[in-house]
Amino acid sequence: MRHNVEGRKLKRTASHRRALLRALTVSLLRHKRIRTTEAKAKEARRFAEAIITRAKNAYLAEQAGSATNIHARRVVARDINDAAILKELFSEIAQKVAGRPGGYTRVVKLGQRIGDGARVAILELVDYNTERDENAVRSRAKRMMSRAERVARSRAKQAELEAKQTPAVAQEEAPAEEAVIETTAAETAPVADAATEEQPTTEAPAAETAADGDQAKG
């Protein structure tokens, strides 16, 4: 059985899959962002991150004074079949990602492609897409605040409505001739005053007294 085996097969043989992931990774390092299917993007991410980490570690060691890490370059060169990209990876890209503990890439979903309905995504190097418009994103703090504000506003509005409604009801009922209704109104009025101060819980008893009065009348 194939339980808990990580990674996608992508409907390819092992060699075909390896070739695909290498090609995607080289493209990613060359162009910094590529558009592919969501599944391929997520697999290529795994593949590319390991390679970038190796280059980053070699770069950091070399910066710290050790000799050029030829072994690391050879290991990476198995997958990166392009001398220029290899050079860039161990210099510029490694430098850019040096401060990052992994997570050099980002997958952003784009929705479905028209031709075959495949889910498409963009895979990009995080450090090469630096423009960020803070106005276009609602920060978590902002969302939380607005939610609290919304609740407070709706509560205030409800309290205002109740304050407006309950005295009006009492006045309407008061002039009625039958004694039962008068008692209802008399009972409601003080409770209603309390309701304006204390909020919805007191509303329920008021409604009940009204119902009781009607029953007594019947």
Add this chain to the structure above:
Amino acid sequence: MPNPKRKHSKSRRDKRRTHYKATAPAFGKCPNCGETKLHHTACNACGYYNGRVILNSTL
């Protein structure tokens, strides 16, 4: 091998299928341009996702 004695009628088949229902995808509003978009997906109208330009003319 045991086999079904009778063919399932159209009625039984169709009754089984009454529970096959399509569900609508969850839509949200783009916080940048207000356009309707799929959740967790870059906005098709303005190309933004989470405050970043994701789509532009190069891709």
